[in-house]
Amino acid sequence: MSEQQDKIPTSKVERASRVFRTSMKVGANYIKHTAQKVVNKDLDDSDLDEKNAEALFQMMSQLKGSALKIAQMMSMDNGLLPKAYAEKFAKAQNSAMALSAPLVMNTFQKYIGKRPQEVFDHFSVNAVHAASIGQVHRADKDGLQLAVKLQYPGVADSIHSDINLVKPMFLRFLNLKEKDIAPYLEEFEERLHEECDYEKELQYGMEMAQFADSIPHVIIPRYYPALSSKKILTMEWMEGIPLQEFIDTETDPSRRNKVGQALLDFLHNSIHRLQRFHADPHPGNFLVTKDAELVVLDFGCVKTIPKDFYIHYFALAKDDIFNDETKLRTCLEHLDMLRKGDTPEQDKLFFDTAVRAIQNISKPMKSDTFYFGDKDFYEQLQAQGEEIMQNKEFRKPSAMRGSRHAIYLHRAFFGLYSILYKLDATLKIDRHFFDDIQV
Amino acid sequence: MNNKLQYEWAAVLDKTITMCQDDEQFHQYSVREKMLALVYTFLQNMQEQETHFLEMLHQHNGIKRLDTSYLKDLKSGFESYVTGLVEEGRNSGEIQGRPFLARFYMPVLWNAFVNILYFWANDKSPQREHTDVMVEKTVHFTFDLLAPNAIDSGIDLVQQYLKLKQ
Ligand SMILES: Nc1ncnc2c1ncn2[C@@H]1O[C@H](COP(=O)(O)OP(=O)(O)OP(=O)(O)O)[C@@H](O)[C@H]1O
Numbered sequence: 001m002s003e004q005q006d007k008i009p010t011s012k013v014e015r016a017s018r019v020f021r022t023s024m025k026v027g028a029n030y031i032k033h034t035a036q037k038v039v040n041k042d043l044d045d046s047d048l049d050e051k052n053a054e055a056l057f058q059m060m061s062q063l064k065g066s067a068l069k070i071a072q073m074m075s076m077d078n079g080l081l082p083k084a085y086a087e088k089f090a091k092a093q094n095s096a097m098a099l100s101a102p103l104v105m106n107t108f109q110k111y112i113g114k115r116p117q118e119v120f121d122h123f124s125v126n127a128v129h130a131a132s133i134g135q136v137h138r139a140d141k142d143g144l145q146l147a148v149k150l151q152y153p154g155v156a157d158s159i160h161s162d163i164n165l166v167k168p169m170f171l172r173f174l175n176l177k178e179k180d181i182a183p184y185l186e187e188f189e190e191r192l193h194e195e196c197d198y199e200k201e202l203q204y205g206m207e208m209a210q211f212a213d214s215i216p217h218v219i220i221p222r223y224y225p226a227l228s229s230k231k232i233l234t235m236e237w238m239e240g241i242p243l244q245e246f247i248d249t250e251t252d253p254s255r256r257n258k259v260g261q262a263l264l265d266f267l268h269n270s271i272h273r274l275q276r277f278h279a280d281p282h283p284g285n286f287l288v289t290k291d292a293e294l295v296v297l298d299f300g301c302v303k304t305i306p307k308d309f310y311i312h313y314f315a316l317a318k319d320d321i322f323n324d325e326t327k328l329r330t331c332l333e334h335l336d337m338l339r340k341g342d343t344p345e346q347d348k349l350f351f352d353t354a355v356r357a358i359q360n361i362s363k364p365m366k367s368d369t370f371y372f373g374d375k376d377f378y379e380q381l382q383a384q385g386e387e388i389m390q391n392k393e394f395r396k397p398s399a400m401r402g403s404r405h406a407i408y409l410h411r412a413f414f415g416l417y418s419i420l421y422k423l424d425a426t427l428k429i430d431r432h433f434f435d436d437i438q439v
Numbered sequence: 440m441n442n443k444l445q446y447e448w449a450a451v452l453d454k455t456i457t458m459c460q461d462d463e464q465f466h467q468y469s470v471r472e473k474m475l476a477l478v479y480t481f482l483q484n485m486q487e488q489e490t491h492f493l494e495m496l497h498q499h500n501g502i503k504r505l506d507t508s509y510l511k512d513l514k515s516g517f518e519s520y521v522t523g524l525v526e527e528g529r530n531s532g533e534i535q536g537r538p539f540l541a542r543f544y545m546p547v548l549w550n551a552f553v554n555i556l557y558f559w560a561n562d563k564s565p566q567r568e569h570t571d572v573m574v575e576k577t578v579h580f581t582f583d584l585l586a587p588n589a590i591d592s593g594i595d596l597v598q599q600y601l602k603l604k605q
Contacts, residue, residue, distance in 0.1 A: 099575075100471075100472055100475050100575060100578075101464075101468065101472055101475075101476075102468070102472055102475035102476035102479050103475065103479065103571060103574070103575055105464070105476070105479070106479040106480075106483065106571065107571070109483060110483075110566050111566070117464070125464070153568035153569070153571040153572050154564070154568055154569055154571070154572045157564060157565070157568075231568075
């Protein structure tokens with residue numbers, strides 16, 4: 001890709017991402033949208049807010065573990081934080097402390113009951129990768145190449161206090177009341193706890209590995225329960241290049257499409273068949289093999305959505321339901337986008353907004369193939385996002401709505417679409433998933 | 440003080456030192472890492488008679504902490520082993536030899552170690568993982584104090600400057 005091509009659209013995709021937050025009027029989206037307003041230069045108190053943002057960043061950059069995760073989550077959703085801060089947070093990823101070699105030994109002794117030298121034929125005392133809540137070591141045993149992930153001590157039980165530490169700044173920065181976002185903070189906290197529980201990750205990973213057997217060109221490492229525990233996760237070492245590198249260097253469109261298709265199929269299948277999906281699809285969590293197959297790593301952030309939510313959400317993508325106003329309203333009420341007590345004006349506003357957002361967002365689901373490099377698609381999303389941001393009605397607390405389950409679903413779709421955009425991929429859309437959905 | 444109690448602390452240390460010395464890995468460690476390994480292994484060995492050691496530490500909690508006579512044998516064992524480590528660190532350049540401050544090195548290391556023991560005794564986190572964090576932070580902190588740092592480079596610079604000026 002030429003540099004110019006790369007520049008313009010990336011920011012478009014970023015801005016389009018606002019739509020996933022604003023157009024569906026999901027509460028968390030509102031938070032982010034308000035953040036946009038906050039950092040908007042032409043606002044009166046922008047000076048004060050800039051200071052708040054700076055203070056927020058200063059504080060968060062001091063933190064490790066879960067607070068860093070929260071910060072990264074916000075910065076990954078490009079647009080929530082001013083770009084400059086988002087970039088700083090992205091870098092903070094690498095600067096997390098590394099465990100000393102003796103602590104690595106000690107952790108093994110504590111949680112596996114043996115030292116790594118006793119467990120493996122060979123074990124690299126120094127980590128080969130550092131992440132926000134743990135580090136990755138290489139090992140081998142009986143000729144098998146292994147990746148061993150070790151969690152930093154104290155990360156898991158600091159989540160609650162970290163959130164409480166971050167919350168006041170967060171609220172002030174976004175100009176919100178605690179009760180308005182309580183359910184969403186709960187959702188964050190729940191996911192973060194899961195993310196720090198390697199036993200859960202092991203269980204999800206093994207489940208997904210089995211599930212993905214039926215999905216072409218998707219590879220998930222083998223996990224080794226006997227060599228894993230709450231703080232240690234042992235899996236097969238996967239050969240491949242990071243997805244970002246593949247995006248930057250691969251010149252063959254058919255190989256780019258192949259990887260994109262694998263990713264799309266993997267997410268669609270897990271959402272529609274399991275109602276459980278990888279909720280953190282960013283390039284760092286994938287590798288690409290020599291044969292352009294997609295390796296999926298890291299099942300720390302897996303979200304399960306209730307069937308009822310699933311049905312009413314995806315029903316919106318079906319024309320027969322979308323065109324039947326009674327059914328459409330039923331769905332929107334289920335998703336907490338329309339409320340019984342709304343005034344006629346509110347009802348009209350939220351209804352019209354939702355309808356247009358659904359039309360925009362469900363566009364890739366309407367045909368048998370879709371070109372994800374299509375700028376127009378993102379531009380339309382972006383235009384609506386801008387429009388919503390200009391509208392004062394959406395800044396009122398009564399506009400804080402939407403099921404908490406939508407947060408991670410949108411995050412997954414946003415992550416997916418950003419990657420597919422960068423891959424410039426044209427993909428087959430499997431629409432039979434929608435056949436059975438009825439309300 | 441009961442001699443038997445004295446003996447138990449010292450015995451844990453002896454066992455710890457033997458385990459460390461027998462470990463191939465240990466000999467490849469920097470002095471800082473050796474100190475970390477020593478502390479982790481010590482805590483791990485205390486675990487074997489956990490209730491017993493907890494009881495002793497709890498008895499001496501609070502103001503009574505100042506009375507460390509019940510740790511006397513442990514202290515002398517610790518000092519003689521750690522003196523060797525400090526010496527090794529000086530030779531490798533990891534620890535700065537500072538004529539006037541060096542005599543505080545041992546009290547600093549010993550106090551840090553005793554603090555960790557009390558922290559361990561009061562740690563309610565799962566698998567005492569908070570103690571692990573404390574050990575890392577404490578040892579890194581104390582070794583940063585002992586390591587050649589900005590002050591030393593400052594002194595060095597001034598000395599060089601004066602020397603070259605002459
Ligand atoms: N099985 C594996 N084979 C090869 N490399 C791996 C494997 N698992 C992890 N890695 C490498 O280590 C890095 C970090 O791993 P992972 O994403 O699982 O950690 P994490 O703590 O969950 O990170 P974060 O949550 O910050 O993304 C990956 O980006 C990848 O490069």
